[in-house]
Amino acid sequence: MYRYDQYDHQIIKERIAQYRDQVRRRLANELTEEEFLPLRLQNGLYMQRHAYMLRVAVPYGMLSSQQMRKFAHIARKYDRGYGHFTTRQNIQYNWINLEDTPEILEELASVEMHAIQTSGNCMRNITSDEFAGVAADEVIDPRPYAEILRQWTTFHPEFAYLPRKFKIAINGSLEDRAAIAVHDIGLTVVHSADGEVGFKVMVGGGMGRTPILGSVIREFLPWQHVMTYLEAILRIYNAHGRRDNKYKARIKILVKAIGPEVFAQQVEEEWSHLKDGPATLTEAEFKRVAAFFSAPDYADLPATDAEFEQHKTDNKAFANWLKRNVKPHKKSGYAAVVLSLKKPGVPPGDATADQMDFVADLAERFSFGEVRVTHEQNLVLSDVRIADLFKVWQEAKAQCLATPNVGLLSDIICCPGGDFCSLANAKSIPIALDITDRFNDLDYLHDIGELELNISGCINACGHHHVGNIGILGVDKDGSEFYQVSIGGAQGNESAIGKIIGPSFSAGQMPEVIERIIQVYLKNRIDAERFIDTVGRLGITPFKEFVYATPIKTKEHYGEDAGSLVTY
DSSP: OOOOOHHHHHHHHHHHHHHHHHHHHHHTTSSOHHHHHHHHHTTTEEEOSSSEEEEEOOGGGEEEHHHHHHHHHHHHHHSSSEEEEOTTSOEEEEEEOGGGHHHHHHHHHTTTOOOTTSSSSSBOOOEEOTTTTTBTTBSSOOHHHHHHHHHHHTTOGGGSSOSSOBOEEEEOBSSOOSOGGGSSEEEEEEEOTTSOEEEEEEEOOBOTTSOBOOEEEEEEEEGGGHHHHHHHHHHHHHHHSOOSOGGGOSHHHHHHHHOHHHHHHHHHHHHTTTTTSTTOOOHHHHHHHHGGGOOOOOOOOOSOOHHHHHHHHHOHHHHHHHHHHEEEBSSTTEEEEEEOOOOTTSOTTEEEHHHHHHHHHHHHHHSTTEEEEOTTSOEEEEEEEGGGHHHHHHHHHHTTOOOSOTTSTTSOEEOOGGGTOTTOSSOSHHHHHHHHHHTOOHHHHHHHOSOOEEEESSTTOTTOGGGSSEEEEEEEETTEEEEEEEEOOBOGGGOBOOEEOSSOEEGGGHHHHHHHHHHHHHHHOOTTOOHHHHHHHHOSHHHHHHHTSSOOOOOTTOSTTTTOOOOO
């Protein structure tokens, strides 16, 4: 795991001092809220419905146990005892007092973390595969490149005020687990025909008001040129991106307007002035950074363990957890464990301070002191011995972190929605809780099989609803909260944007709507066909016809308490 160098420490120290004085001036009314707004956004601080929200960067989703414990401490001391892990592999605190924020940033700096560039029109936290470095299907470990790009993008003066926020994702495996097709820039680390390492470059993906899948503008870029080529992309965007309309300011709009081929030509022309310049990555610098991501001290272990196999045979619950929450590892005798933050009755992505402390402890005892955050809003222990899996399961289950639903319908991706976010048109959390309550039979969930359900409270799509196999979007309908449903979206190697099935529904109708969609799938699937494959084969018409065939009853108990804030 990367450790800050002297430059990291210096810039964070100076930024905190600068921000501390800005907060002092705001509290003394020497700065108006309008003047303070861009200053706080540069430090990850938003004003939401009820309080300030602080978003902390977790670079490419990697945490040490020490950093996780600091998250727990901040949740207890400065928030309401919990935090929310997001689709950008970050953590958010929703109940922050302004006067506490300089102290929180000091606390974060003590464990080499910050909240810089988690908001504003700049380059945001770079995301990657949560199984990077350990995935069985990995071609090249993307983490050194992600860290190099993190250093390059932090405080880059030319790109501090872009037309709009800018997101980069990087993948190094055969399976895309970083959702690169829906990012402003998506990078895949690949080998050329002669074995050289480089990148396939996609540009112009994104969700929000205009969901678009990215276009490949270069099939192979030698690794040494990754920063200069990305700088060329960003210069073209900075020069020609819309600044008169924030809804048309993302790079995807520019790429769509002029076409990927023309955009690629402009990038190549700009790159010709940058190629082989000072920002060219050297082998020495790459090796320096890559050394921080060397493999831990793995033991030489057999591929399985007799006691483990016996537990798997004797314990159905353990076997179900293995099937859904345990992933293959490139090192024999090890596995990667997904700790589910999707327990029924709890907002997706939320973790209490006690749970965070527990995860830190679990990581130190069983996974070399390392934790990963997924963009599906779960946590990962990346290096668990096969022989320790039963013990890890037992302990995680006791802390409500072992729900065996990863990749199933109740493993819902969900933004905080209208309960917290001032941008939201509708609440997300109550919808997620009602759906998980409706589908609370694990046997039924396992029979349904792989299905991704994503919920966003507004068109900004923080819940990635466009690429959910089933996507739910909160909309405002004459001052009331309603929900638009799409199906057929997908992330990964077969990325797709979902199609809206028809008019929106009330909150109380949503569990029945999802139930009807599932009924169509179960009736029409062939053998073990996945939901997304059935939709691809049938199209949306059969689903639409059945959902709207008869009136949908509103859930009776969905009354005035439904939107109440969740507390711990």
